[in-house]
Amino acid sequence: MSLQLIRPDINLDFVGKRHFFVILSTAINIAAILLIVFKGLNYGVDFVGGSVVQVQFTNTTNADSIRRSLGGLDLGEITVQDFGSGGHSYLLRFEKVKNIAGLGPTLEAELAKTFGTNDVKVVRVESVGAKVGSDLRRRGFFAVIVATIFMGIFIAIQFRHVSWSFGTGAVIALIHDVLVVTGALVIAQLQFDLTTLAALLTVIGYSVHDTIIVSDRIREDASKRRREPIATIMNRAINETLSRTILTSGTAIMVLIALLIFGGPILRPSAFTLLVGFITGTYSSVYIAGPVVLFWEGRTKVGSLSSRAA
Amino acid sequence: MVAVALSIKTGRGNYRLNLAAPAERDPDGILLTLVLERADGIERVAFRCRIASELVTQDVDEETLLTRLSPWIEREFEMTRENALKTIRSERKMLELSFDASNRGPF
Numbered sequence: 001m002s003l004q005l006i007r008p009d010i011n012l013d014f015v016g017k018r019h020f021f022v023i024l025s026t027a028i029n030i031a032a033i034l035l036i037v038f039k040g041l042n043y044g045v046d047f048v049g050g051s052v053v054q055v056q057f058t059n060t061t062n063a064d065s066i067r068r069s070l071g072g073l074d075l076g077e078i079t080v081q082d083f084g085s086g087g088h089s090y091l092l093r094f095e096k097v098k099n100i101a102g103l104g105p106t107l108e109a110e111l112a113k114t115f116g117t118n119d120v121k122v123v124r125v126e127s128v129g130a131k132v133g134s135d136l137r138r139r140g141f142f143a144v145i146v147a148t149i150f151m152g153i154f155i156a157i158q159f160r161h162v163s164w165s166f167g168t169g170a171v172i173a174l175i176h177d178v179l180v181v182t183g184a185l186v187i188a189q190l191q192f193d194l195t196t197l198a199a200l201l202t203v204i205g206y207s208v209h210d211t212i213i214v215s216d217r218i219r220e221d222a223s224k225r226r227r228e229p230i231a232t233i234m235n236r237a238i239n240e241t242l243s244r245t246i247l248t249s250g251t252a253i254m255v256l257i258a259l260l261i262f263g264g265p266i267l268r269p270s271a272f273t274l275l276v277g278f279i280t281g282t283y284s285s286v287y288i289a290g291p292v293v294l295f296w297e298g299r300t301k302v303g304s305l306s307s308r309a310a
Numbered sequence: 311m312v313a314v315a316l317s318i319k320t321g322r323g324n325y326r327l328n329l330a331a332p333a334e335r336d337p338d339g340i341l342l343t344l345v346l347e348r349a350d351g352i353e354r355v356a357f358r359c360r361i362a363s364e365l366v367t368q369d370v371d372e373e374t375l376l377t378r379l380s381p382w383i384e385r386e387f388e389m390t391r392e393n394a395l396k397t398i399r400s401e402r403k404m405l406e407l408s409f410d411a412s413n414r415g416p417f
Contacts, residue, residue: 051352054398103354104345104347118332122345125351
């Protein structure tokens with residue numbers, strides 16, 4: 001017996017509801033931009049510079065005790081985060097340490113005064129200079145822009161015989177996805193570091209992959225049904241690929257949910273990015289990329305897309 | 311606890327290798343808690359080293375063990391550093407290197 005989640009003859013009206021979803025997506029994108037501008041991402045040490053220090057305690061302790069015991073040191077603002085070991089392991093983040101050299105031994109000596117010499121160990125120190133951090137941030141932003149533009153150019157060239165609007169639709173869908181994911185990261189205040197950036201670039205790749213599947217079916221259907229309106233062709237293409245979309249996205253999402261729950265604090269930001277991105281990428285392939293093509297082609301006469309696809 | 315810090319030259323710059331805690335001795339062997347720290351202090355990673363009793367005597371001092379380990383860690387620096395960082399980041403525990411009759415390492 002074959003696995004059939006969606007009836008082959010299903011005909012949901014995706015295209016008819018496009019105005020509602022375009023308005024909804026625009027509102028979400030505006031909210032995401034406002035969040036990014038006014039609240040900002042929780043950049044990791046990779047992007048802002050500073051030091052991350054992992055400390056292990058023999059006995060259970062809490063963030064307040066650690067902050068208090070380090071109060072005598074002039075280390076600027078300290079973020080103390082439980083590292084998921086039931087109070088035995090903590091991550092300390094320092095954004096502006098004047099003297100990075102000797103940070104590990106200095107912290108260890110200071111913490112030992114409160115917690116005992118043999119009960120506290122600085123097991124990891126990783127530092128990035130402020131200049132390197134800002135350089136990485138600029139390059140990361142540039143990588144996202146370049147990836148988005150090149151994906152758009154690639155799709156535009158691949159579908160040029162049907163319409164150049166597919167490339168535009170893909171780029172707008174990708175911008176939408178990047179904004180939604182970034183906005184979600186701002187709300188969740190999860191750390192945005194190099195791993196999260198890699199996840200964001202993966203989202204771009206996944207989203208465009210999904211857009212290509214839908215666009216390719218539109219191209220195929222357009223060549224078969226030359227007299228049908230573009231909206232009908234598009235809606236049929238989305239329905240025909242719906243089963244595949246749900247199965248592939250669904251399995252990927254299940255894996256990502258497992259990673260988010262069981263992956264631990266280090267993998268959580270990237271798992272969250274991928275999860276939100278895969279959901280958004282699937283949605284944007286249907287409700288963003290399609291309507292852009294429709295908007296573009298809607299100005300031309302009925303059947304023009306079909307005749308070009310032939 | 312021995313206060314000596316041995317210098318290690320690596321592709322990532324100079325590092326110091328020292329003991330982070332007194333050696334733990336039991337009939338099976340000796341357990342060392344070591345720290346690799348870059349000379350400029352921007353990186354530090356701790357890991358453990360278990361040396362089986364068949365390779366060393368119980369009364370061997372920590373400085374001798376550190377001196378024996380140092381060239382081996384210098385040679386295997388990249389692997390040791392990477393594994394130690396990965397283990398601490400993802401498993402939240404220190405990497406444990408084991409040296410015994412089947413894997414003698416520097417002993």
